[in-house]
Amino acid sequence: MxxxxxxxxxxxxxxxxxxxxxxxxxxxxxxxxxxxxxxGFLIENNGKSYYENIGQQFTENQYFWSRPSAVDYNAAGSGASNKSGSNPEYIKEVEDRITHFMSQNPTVKREQIPTEIVTASGSGLDPHLSVKALEIQVPRIAKLRNIEETELLRLIENHIESPLLGFLGPEKVHVLGFNIALDKMAGKKGVEDVK
Structure with missing residues (x-):
């Protein structure tokens, strides 16, 4: 023993x-x-702190919408829906997002909608969007905030993050940071529609 x-x-x-x-x-x-x-890196705004690497949900039309989340932006439950692209439930969910997006952005054609604006990321917490995903929202924001589209496009250009090491991945924009800058540009108190 x-x-x-x-x-x-x-x-x-x-x-x-x-x-x-x-x-x-x-x-x-x-x-x-x-x-x-x-x-972690924090973004302070209006007396609140947000983690920079965790996506935030924006629901009001006066803000640029962020990428959908399969976990309701809950960092404790990070993950994807795990439904296949042929799953009828998943297809309906994406179709509903497309319909809603087009109803709020009537100048956008279905084929112009970037994939990431209607599908969740693998983590469900992606804080970034492609430049194109922001640019197609410009007409809605310009109309609601009474700001020239060229000013919004310039603001987007000033917030573009380069790919990692200059070539890994696409150019992207941090949605929360961008919406905070949008509020500052518009002279508004601050982002209030973050969940």
Missing amino acids: KTHVLPAIKMTILTFVLFAILYPLVVWGFEQLSPNHGN
């Missing part, structure tokens, strides 16, 4: 020290070397 019990106890103690003490310390050490010390 000693030949099995003692090695098992030693192995238990060793794995405990490695994975419950040393590993967390190493991860914590790397965290302290990272920007913002592993606390």
Whole structure:
């Protein structure tokens, strides 16, 4: 019995020290070397804090809408719907989003709608949209806010984030940061339609 019990106890103690003490310390050490010390990046606006890397929902027409979320923008339950593209429920959901988008953006034709404006991302928390997904919303925002379309297009251009390392991925715009800048440009107090 000693030949099995003692090695098992030693192995238990060793794995405990490695994975419950040393590993967390190493991860914590790397965290302290990272920007913002592993606390995430926050956007402060109107007395509220938002995590920069978590998408926010915008429902009012005076804001640029963000990407839909399969998890209702809940970071604790990050994930996709896991429904296939041929699933009738999923197809109806996307069709409903297309219909709603077109009803609020009557100048947009169905074939002009970028995929990400009517489909959720894999995480359900994507805070970015493509430049095209913002540009097709410009006529609606310009009309509701009484702002020239050229001004909105210039604002979009000023908020474009380049691809990672200059070539990995598309150009994109951070929707929350952009809507905050939109409010500032329009002289409004601040984003109030964020859930």
